[in-house]
Amino acid sequence: MSWEVVMHNFAIAPQALIAFCQRGGHSTSAGTLAANDAADERIPVGRRNAELFKRACVLRRAGMQEEEIGVALHSLNLRLCETALDVNEVRKIARSAANQASPVPSDVPQSSRAERRAFNLKANTADRLFAGTPKQVGWLVHRVFPRGKVVVVASPPGVGKSMLALYLALQLTLPPGPTAFDDVRVCFGGRVESRGCTVIISAEDDLEEMHRRLHALAGGRPMPERLHVASLPDQGHLCVIEGDPRKGMQATAAWLALKEEILGLDEVVLIVVDTLQAVSTGDLNAAEIAQSMMNEFTDLAARTGATVMVLHHFNKDKATDKGGPMAGSNAMDAIRGSSAIVGSARAAYGLYPHPHGREVCEKLGRDYAENSVVVGRIVKANGDARRDETIYIRNEAGLLEDCTHEFLRLQRDDNALLEQELLDEIAKAYGEGKPYAASSTSVNGLHKRRHDMPLQFNDLSAKWFAEHAKALMNAGKVKLIRIGPGSQYIPADATPAETSDAKAIGTEESTVQGKRAVDKKTAKRTKARQTGGRE
Structure with a gap:
């Protein structure tokens, strides 16, 4: 929008508009928001973001767009704040408020609604928006967690996600030294690529427990000054949003105050919310509540450029399924x-x-x-991401220690364990509707698709796959289904009718194999006729 360009040269808003903001809007329901505000009340440092955002939301609900909100906020910022916020920060507040729900009250005529809903499509063309080389993704953890985005880390209770998040926080905030926190830093299965300020919002552990955990993880190093902690058990519980899902949710004053303090920190690279359920206001199965909370985190990530890591749980019934939540590739669900x-x-x-x-x-x-042995992996990613698994073992400090490379080095010679994991991969592919073909030359065969499997399978030969698939069949753990002349591996307890996708894959493979068989028979008969039956 044009006001981004001329933000430094705002006109002062009319007094009527300022009064509108100060009294909370035109309606009595909105007016209660700031009913006690005097016209000349000053906004102290520490409340500027929250107060301006509150007034901006009132303007948004009155139907104003981002540019109009920006003009009003700029005037309020200069008139009411004891120390005015930076112009760019005011712009971010206006943009954030403009993204709030219910922008136009119901009593605004339909024609006015159409006029206000301007997306500027004529100007927003690809040649203008996407000129030149795109900006590269900035990573907190390479190909695992991007900067400036919200990420979710989920597990069953007691697995160790909070300790792993604390360990990442130390990786980001402790200076380089002769310990695990030197220049080669790895966490969550990837290379840590950032350093900076980190904020932990702990809704479950108090300061004493946090002290014990950080002391165990730091290995005698001094506590980092760039690691900031908000302990809700000690400082008072808060919810991120409040309201009635049917009428609209809004950010709480306590959350907005905490948000402003975070925005006042320099070079924030990670914000950990531990846990989502503990700062929720109700049933997270309700889309309105869950979406409103995630919108707040998304806004915080965009305004700070930090990764907002939300710690959450698996459903208890699915987390305890036989084989773990990854059985059947249902971890995301x-x-x-x-x-x-x-x-x-x-x-x-x-x-x-x-x-x-x-x-x-x-x-x-x-x-x-x-x-004590835990598997970690990306279960959902928009864009580039690692797809392999990380194997952790909990150490004496309670930290999930990455043992992947050590395990893989030893595992290559352990055919019994690899065979069991091959069975898991066959079951996983079947559950996804993409079973492996029995033919070793098929593009859907085990060997051809070995790079879809964990790293330990990537260098194995076609002969190895054929031998161990046969061993699994002989042991009654795997069986074949035939579709025409082609066959596919499926778990022994599966029935062919369960997977229509598998039939499609098998039919395509069978067509190729059948054509080859027909061609061979035709060639043999032709040769026999030409030689009079002699070879």
Whole structure:
């Protein structure tokens, strides 16, 4: 919009418009928002963002667009704030308010609604919007968590996501040194690419528990001054939003105040919300509530340029399914609450107990404990992302320690464990409607599609896959379904009628194989006629 260009040269808003903002709008329901505000009341530092945002939302509900809101806020900022906010910050507040729901009251005529809903499509053409080379994605953790976006980290309770998030916070805030926090930093399975300020919003652990955890993780290093903690058990609980889902949700004053303090920090790269349920106002299965909360986090990520990491839980019933929540590739669906939670996040990362944790510990020479071996992976991503799995083992400090590379080095020689994992991959592909073809030369065969599997399978030969698929069949764990001359691997307890997609894949493969068989028979008969039956 044009006001972004000329923001530094705003005209002063009319006094009537300023009075409108100060009294909370034209209606009595909106007017209660600022009923106690005097015309000359000054807004102190620490409340500027919250108060201006509140007034901007009133203007938005009155039907104003971003440019109009910006003009009004600029005037209010100069007149009422004890120390005026930066012009760019006022612009962000106006944009954030302009994105709020219910922009036009019901008593505004339909013609006026049409006039106000201007998307400027004539000017917004691709040649203007997307000229030149696109900006590269900025990563907090390379190909795992992007900067300036909301991400969700979900797991069953007690797996260790809070400790892993704290460890990432230390990676970001502790200066380089001769420990795990040196220049080669890895967390959540990827390379940590940022340093800066981090905010932990802890809704469950108090300061004493946070102290114990950080002390165990820091390994004797001094506590970092750039790690900021809001402990809600100590400082008072808050909800992010409030209101009636049927009439509209809005941010709470407590959240807006915390949000402003975060916006006042320099170089924030990570904001952790631990946990989503603990700062919710109601049923997260309700799309209106979940979407409103995620909108607040999205706005915070956009305005700070930081990754907002929301810690959440799997549904209890799905998290305890046999084989873990990844069985049948249902991890994304296992995340608790409305689909708006995952849908609003740029990425979702799942942590769940390894289905073969005891075997993993035996291979690594570690003592096994219940739920001590955990698998982590991206279960949803918009754009580029790692697709492999990370294997963690909980150490004495309670941290999930990345043992993936150590495990893979040893695992390549352990055919028994690999065979079990091959069975898991066959079941997973079947559950997704993309079963593996039995032919070793097929594009849908195990060997041809080995790069769809975890890293430990990527360098294995076609012979290895054929031998161990046969071993699984002999053990009664896998069976074949035939469609024409072609065959596919499916779990032994599956029935062919369960997967129509598999039939389609199989039919295509069968057509190719059948054509080859017909061509061979035709060529043989032709040769026989030409030679009079002699070879």
